[in-house]
Amino acid sequence: KAGVTQTPRYLIKTRGQQVTLSCSPISGHRSVSWYQQTPGQGLQFLFEYFSETQRNKGNFPGRFSGRQFSNSRSEMNVSTLELGDSALYLCASSLRPAGGYGNTIYFGEGSWLTVV
Amino acid sequence: QKEVEQNSGPLSVPEGAIASLNCTYSDRGSQSFFWYRQYSGKSPELIMFIYSNGDKEDGRFTAQLNKASQYVSLLIRDSQPSDSATYLCAVNMGNRDDKIIFGKGTRLHILP
DSSP states (O other): OOOOEEEOSEEEEOTTOOEEEEEEOOTTOOEEEEEEEETTTEEEEEEEEETTEEEEEOSOOTTEEEEEOTTSOEEEEEOSOOGGGOEEEEEEEESSOTTSTTOOOEEOOOEEEEEO | OOOEEOOOOOEEEETTSOEEEEEEESOTTOOOEEEEEEOTTSOOEEEEEEOSSEEEEETTEEEEEETTTTEEEEEESSOOGGGOEEEEEEEEOHHHHOOEEEOOOEEEEEEO
């Protein structure tokens, strides 16, 4: 059974550009959560999608957005990139809504974004 | 502010000894608790989850949960150099929020 797949794995962008990251969840999983990880702040929750609907959102500016498709694949977009957006972006999938009792989330390998 | 707190470490433990990692959380409504291991440059991988008060054992790993004290811990017996990693505690934020929030992690270093 394939795990969570994230693309691209590595990318370099310039300040002011935008970026789109993609995540394919484990087959059968309907929830996709996105996290940003930096050395100073650790893993910070961005948002979660379940059945194409955003269920939860973290404390990030509106430049960070996402969506989920009918096949449960998800994308996140960051517009007007800033140097501070350089981070590892992790996608995690689960069968049921993340955080629900008895539910666990599984991570992809992540997308390393460097903003220069 | 709902949060999960861990000592950042590094925690240095001799090979073969017991490593004890601790985590406290702020939301009394939390029901699900997870430990993830993350090697440098890699993504977090699930080690254990625990939902009920008490101990849960899986091989060399034991998770301990005390909801009254809002405290969860991970014990690693017979520590190996391959256990050197950052350990992340994760907690669901109660029934209505249903987010999973992570602590910043504890760096564990097993001394050969």
